[in-house]
Amino acid sequence: MLALRSLLTIAALAALLLPGAARAADLPQSVRASGYELSQVGQGRLTWLGFGIYEASLWTPDGRFEDFKPGQPVALTLWYERRFTRAQLIDITSGEWERLALARPEQRAAWVKTLNELWRDVGRGDNMTAVVIPGGETRFYDRDGLVGTVTDPDFGPAYLRIWLDSRSAVKDLRVALLGG
Numbered sequence: 001m002l003a004l005r006s007l008l009t010i011a012a013l014a015a016l017l018l019p020g021a022a023r024a025a026d027l028p029q030s031v032r033a034s035g036y037e038l039s040q041v042g043q044g045r046l047t048w049l050g051f052g053i054y055e056a057s058l059w060t061p062d063g064r065f066e067d068f069k070p071g072q073p074v075a076l077t078l079w080y081e082r083r084f085t086r087a088q089l090i091d092i093t094s095g096e097w098e099r100l101a102l103a104r105p106e107q108r109a110a111w112v113k114t115l116n117e118l119w120r121d122v123g124r125g126d127n128m129t130a131v132v133i134p135g136g137e138t139r140f141y142d143r144d145g146l147v148g149t150v151t152d153p154d155f156g157p158a159y160l161r162i163w164l165d166s167r168s169a170v171k172d173l174r175v176a177l178l179g180g
Contacts (some may be wrong), residue, residue: 027059027077030145031129038075039063044176052081056163058177065164065178068134068157076160076177077129080122089122090115093162100165102158111155118148132156 027038038059046053058065059075068074090112097108118140122128129141138156140147150156161168168174 026079027057027075028127028129028141028143030141030143031075031077031131034131034139034141034146036073036075036131037061038073041065042177042179044173046170046173054081055079056173056177058163068132068160070135071133073131073133074156074160075129075131076163077127080126080128081124083121083123085121086116086119089119093159096162096169097158099169100161100167102161102165103154107152107154111150111152111158114150114152114155118150120147130156130159132160 027036027040031038036059038061041058041060041063043055043057045055056076056078059077061072065074093115094108094112097103097111098105103111119128127141127143128147131139131141133139134157135153136156137153138150138159140149163170163174163177165174
């Protein structure tokens with residue numbers, strides 16, 4: 001039993017040290033290089049049936065989040081622990097917008113069209129970070145730089161509410177992201 005526990009501990013440590021392992025505490029350099037000075041609000045890990053999905057962290061200029069403030073950027077960074085196709089990511093996102101009634105159907109359809117142009121498949125160790133400027137645009141970054149921009153000012157808050165809304169499907173992660 002002790003040997004099995006030791007083996008599992010070594011495997012867990014190796015997974016953390018492997019290149020591409022998730023890094024929720026890290027805001028990608030590509031985002032920092034874009035001039036954003038952000039402090040972490042909180043971080044957490046999403047799992048499903050014991051399998052890691054992604055590590056997430058929330059960032060604001062002062063390291064606190066109460067609500068969206070005009071002109072104050074809010075960033076959500078996701079470090080993926082498994083593979084997702086662009087279609088899977090978009091289906092999950094759109095489904096949550098619908099479940100939470102965060103936008104009109106025609107607005108969601110326009111957002112889905114835009115995301116189909118911006119997003120790509122992701123795999124273990126990949127990062128996607130959304131920087132939302134309330135009342136402005138939302139910029140998506142990966143490790144290498146800017147992926148694309150959504151100009152609709154309603155998009156960013158609706159996207160972040162998937163994690164931050166009190167009705168979020170990921171309640172434990174929501175609490176962790178909000179620093180609680």
